[in-house]
Amino acid sequence: MKDHPLTNSAIGDNTTNFLKTKRSPFIETNGLLFYKQECKTPEFLNSSAVITLFGEAVVVDHYVLLFPDPDTLIDYANILVNYGAKITEGLGTFPENFCTDQKILPEDLWMYFLSVLMPSGVILALAAPHAPNDNLDRLLKKYGDNAVHHVAIRVDDIYAAAEVWQKKGFIPLSRNPQDDGCLCQWNLGNRAGQIVELIHRRFEGRQTFSCENIAGLRLCETTRS
Numbered sequence: 001m002k003d004h005p006l007t008n009s010a011i012g013d014n015t016t017n018f019l020k021t022k023r024s025p026f027i028e029t030n031g032l033l034f035y036k037q038e039c040k041t042p043e044f045l046n047s048s049a050v051i052t053l054f055g056e057a058v059v060v061d062h063y064v065l066l067f068p069d070p071d072t073l074i075d076y077a078n079i080l081v082n083y084g085a086k087i088t089e090g091l092g093t094f095p096e097n098f099c100t101d102q103k104i105l106p107e108d109l110w111m112y113f114l115s116v117l118m119p120s121g122v123i124l125a126l127a128a129p130h131a132p133n134d135n136l137d138r139l140l141k142k143y144g145d146n147a148v149h150h151v152a153i154r155v156d157d158i159y160a161a162a163e164v165w166q167k168k169g170f171i172p173l174s175r176n177p178q179d180d181g182c183l184c185q186w187n188l189g190n191r192a193g194q195i196v197e198l199i200h201r202r203f204e205g206r207q208t209f210s211c212e213n214i215a216g217l218r219l220c221e222t223t224r225s
Contacts, residue, residue, distance in 0.1 A: 020050065021050050021051055021052045021057050022047060022048050022049075022050055022051055023039070023044075023048065023051070024039075024048070024051040024052060024053065025039035025040065025044060025045060025048055025051075025063070026039075026051075026053070026148065026151070028054065030192055031169075031190050031191060031192030031193075031194055032143070032147075032148070032192045032193070032194050033053075033148035033151065033194055034143070034144075034146045034147060034148060035065070035146040035147075035148060036146075037146060040065065040146075042079060042080055042083040042085070042118070043083075045063060045118065045122060045124060046083070046118045046119060046120045046122055047120055047122075048060070048063075048122065049120070049121070049122050053151065053153070053196075054168050054196075055168070056164065056165075056168070058153045058154075059153065059154045060122070060151060060152065060153060060154070061123065061152040061153060061154040061197075061199045061201075061208075062115070062122075062123035062124065062125050062152045062199075062208050063122070063123070063124050063125065063151060063152075064125045064126075064127060064148065064149045064150055064151065064152070065124060065125070065126050065127070066127055066128070066136060066139070066140055066145065066147055066148075066149055067126060067127070067128040067145070068128065068129070068140055068145060069128055069129070070112045070128050072128070073112060073114065073126050073127070073128045074091070076126065077091070077114055077116065077126060080116050080118070080124065081116070083118075083119075084118075084119045085116035085117060085118050085119070085124070086116060086117045087114060087115070087116050088115050088116060088117050088123070088206040088207075089113065089114065089115040089125075089206070089207065089208065090113050090114035090115060090126075091112075091113075091114040092112075092113065092114075093110060093111070093112055093113070093130055094110060094111050094112075094113045094214075095110065095211065095214065096110065098113075098211065099211035099214075100211070101211070104211060104214065104215040105214065105215055105218055105219070107130065107131065107134070108134050108135050109134070109135050109218045109219070109221075110130035110131070110134065111127045111128065111129065111130050111134075111136055112127065112128040112129070112130055113125070113126065113127050113128075114126045115206070115208050117206050123206060123208060125208050127149065135221075136149070148194070149195065150187065150194075150195035150196065150197050151196060151197070152185075152197040152198075152199050152208065153196060153197065153198055153199065154199060154200075154201070155198050155199065155200050156200065157200075158177055158184055158186055158198050158199075158200045161198045162186060162188065162198060165188050165196060165198070166188070168190075169190045169191065170188035170189060170190050170196055171188060171189060171190070172186060172187070172188050173187045173188060173189050173195070173220035173221065174186070174187065174216055174220045177198075178212075178213035178214075178216040178217050179213070180210045180212035180213050181202070182201070182202055182203055182205065182207075182210070183199065183200075183201060183202075183205075183207060183209070183210055183213055184199070184200040184202070185197055185198065185199045185200075185209065185213050185217055186198045186199075187217055187220055187221065189221075195221065197217070
């Protein structure tokens with residue numbers, strides 16, 4: 001499997017300056033991100049790893065797309081597979097079908113989940129509520145299907161990147177990054193409740209999180225309900 005051609009890029013330094021940014025799939029409204037409906041196609045997301053986000057040139061590690069129910073998620077996943085994407089995580093309920101310890105998250109934070117690797121190397125994570133009125137269901141009811149739960153940015157130096165984003169009004173949601181030895185991840189949030197995830201991969205891989213990291217990442221989320 002080909003490595004993503006942009007895996008050595010980072011934010012917080014000058015390495016992205018020479019990269020040509022492409023049209024962003026997001027619209028920014030009062031500190032929150034929403035997908036442009038016309039940009040949620042496989043063709044667009046397959047080619048949009050380098051974008052401008054809150055005024056910063058970034059390399060997207062993975063996009064998170066929300067769906068109102070598992071059936072709608074599966075229908076879109078089939079479209080992606082037919083386009084040439086390969087399933088890398090899931091399909092199943094997280095953490096029930098992913099982790100030995102199912103008590104790492106309260107059921108309010110469970111989700112129906114699948115991720116795929118697009119032909120270009122972009123990772124798309126698909127999520128749907130696990131139960132009525134759970135965390136994701138409340139988010140969708142409040143903001144609609146184009147809401148962005150978070151967007152994950154690939155970085156080399158997670159602490160330097162955090163400093164950059166703190167100057168933009170994003171505050172770390174935990175004292176330290178979540179680090180399982182392979183993935184180092186840190187959620188930062190702004191006053192509107194938007195989450196930007198910084199992710200440093202020590203080894204090339206396709207996981208969007210791990211059972212070791214997920215509790216710390218999700219438990220610190222700002223509840224937007």
